[in-house]
Amino acid sequence: MNVDKANQRAIKRMMATRPVLKTVAVAGDVVPGLDAKRIVHAGPPIEWSRMSGPLRGAVIGALIYEGLADSREAAIHLIEQGEIAFSPCHHHHAVGPMAGVTSASMQVYVVEDEEGRGKAFSTLNEGYGKVLRYGAFAPEVLDKLRWMNEEMAPLLAVALEECGGIDLRTLLAEALHMGDEGHNRNKAGSLLFTKHLAPAIQKTAEDRELAAAVIEFLGDNALSVLNPVMAACKVMADAGHGVKGSTVVSTMARNGTDFGIRVSGLDDQWFTAPAPVPDGLYFPSFSSADANPDIGDSTITETVGIGAFAMAAAPAIVSFVGGEPEEARNATLEMYEITVGEHEHFTIPSLGFRGTPVGIDLRSVVELGVTPRVNTGIAHREPGIGQVGAGLVRPPMSLFEEALEAFAERYLSPGEAGR
């Protein structure tokens, strides 16, 4: 068995994928297996009793949003009665930033590979402040969610049809030349996104005031493209999954309690370990004592070679996540050591247009003792509060060691174990 060849096949598949944002639709209508009594969430599988504060907060918010409960207490009661099923977004072709909570009546972006090799879903980005994805569920949080899902989403669906969809691989490639890394910094990408949509909204929207409000909301939210980008990355990562004999990591995701990974050649097995607390910059009046352990599916960006892996393209990000611009450059350089290739479409101007490091190789992580880098937001550890900062984190090494052992057991005869 040739692991190197299998790994090349995995990243070639990832890179050949061309995800296009096609439309916006009701989750319950399009996300496989998402019925009215199910909540999907970020990260690996987890039961209610082990969920962290922000994930609980978002689940409570979703149940109130769905009309299944009218208070925090009622929501918890419903869950404790076993009325609500939980599963990872990743089990439903979906991804969600932070808590990642998605319920049946929420609207989702629908991203499809142009060649028909897969599709993925993600909710609409709520912007900053008190938002469901960070575990807030106050009435104004749910009001905003209602506005987004009931007013904005149908208008976006029509606009996307008008403009024929948005090629997200091209958008990301361009954004990386404009100081984005595609995970925590999506300023340029969100402007490109708005640029594509604005004329189409202008042409098709019935309600002028609403149309103006939507264009303003998309343009002023420097994360508005994050969710479709994550769905695009999910399509790419899934294309690289399931290659026999490949040690390429095809999922990294956190639920706020556990950090989980999956490996291309190891089917749908999760390897999990406690999620660490990110190291970062805190908003005024907050500190690391308020921080929840790492949470969110947004590590799908690093999984396909952007995010912290493309940080050299985004030196300005250090004002948000901490550190010096030189460290942003070094982050990318370090990631070349644990990846199996350089991206054909995503390049970094300041590194002489070198392709971003793509395809985390389990073997290199363990051999070199270098874990993947991740840029991330930081949620308050209590439900109902929200974002408290942003920073950097790495998954625990034990994940990769455990996965490598499983790989050896599965593929190698005793004599061949190891590299």
Place this chain on the structure above:
Amino acid sequence: MNVDKANQRAIKRMMATRPVLKTVAVAGDVVPGLDAKRIVHAGPPIEWSRMSGPLRGAVIGALIYEGLADSREAAIHLIEQGEIAFSPCHHHHAVGPMAGVTSASMQVYVVEDEEGRGKAFSTLNEGYGKVLRYGAFAPEVLDKLRWMNEEMAPLLAVALEECGGIDLRTLLAEALHMGDEGHNRNKAGSLLFTKHLAPAIQKTAEDRELAAAVIEFLGDNALSVLNPVMAACKVMADAGHGVKGSTVVSTMARNGTDFGIRVSGLDDQWFTAPAPVPDGLYFPSFSSADANPDIGDSTITETVGIGAFAMAAAPAIVSFVGGEPEEARNATLEMYEITVGEHEHFTIPSLGFRGTPVGIDLRSVVELGVTPRVNTGIAHREPGIGQVGAGLVRPPMSLFEEALEAFAERYLSPGEAGR
């Protein structure tokens, strides 16, 4: 006399200026001294007989556009009869990219300092391809100009009123963190510009199809913000002009024949020398044999510390102007040697958020033998053709030597001449 102090005063004034794009208006109504029989152009003063091909082409186009002539021949005849007066944009508080030709009925952006220290004007950017500013004047060039001036401009004026103007210093600062240098690369700035205008257009435009076309035109033209940015730079540069005893260069401009500079402490005296041909990348089927000598007022960007001076912020630009990303970084580092300060508002993430080099000091240029760097477009040397490439250029050293001599004569007693 303390030259250093005077120079600090000059750049402090430049940096304290806060140019805001206020509206769009008919040039003849707002640009001082621009009457129906006058054409203003880029660069230092020049008579018709010495004008280069692209400037002649643009002048011919403007006369046809104004209805003063109905053909190339008729336009030339009118000029040779002495019916048309010419003067530099710079003499009328205006600036224009490339040929910079502005005539009375064209619409101009009106940029004003928030503190009332001055205003400046520039035409609307035409986008790419065959355009007047590169000396093209075919019917489709003039049709587009008509659409821009008659359809788009009034709509922009209303939208700018609706959104309360656009703070261009803030926009530029943000764009420099998104891979722009503000002269040849204005991708991010143009998206930010479109983002500000789109909701306001959506709210105010009567004609939906036109509104959509305008938003699309602004968003797809990566130079749409260049002209307002140039007017903003003109406001800044003018604020730094007229400081007694200052050796700071307050104008750099080219008319396609001559490169001209003016100096803060030397009133309105121009120093000129033959403009060099830029060194750059050519579009398919063109070469340096087709290139006109350097042309345009867009060097106003370098004059106030952006453009080639901020090139380290824009490594991706080398795919357009030639060279390696490392050279983009070195360009900025070199410019620190000939400038008197670092910009308080314009910073470069990859250099640890260091301020851009600002305020070219005549003395340093001559002493070190280092002339300012300029990023530029390249026009075909014949009238009527258009852009053939983009590249890099430096003004001739003789300009700075001559200006320094004039400075010495004016300010220094014989014993003090030199530094």
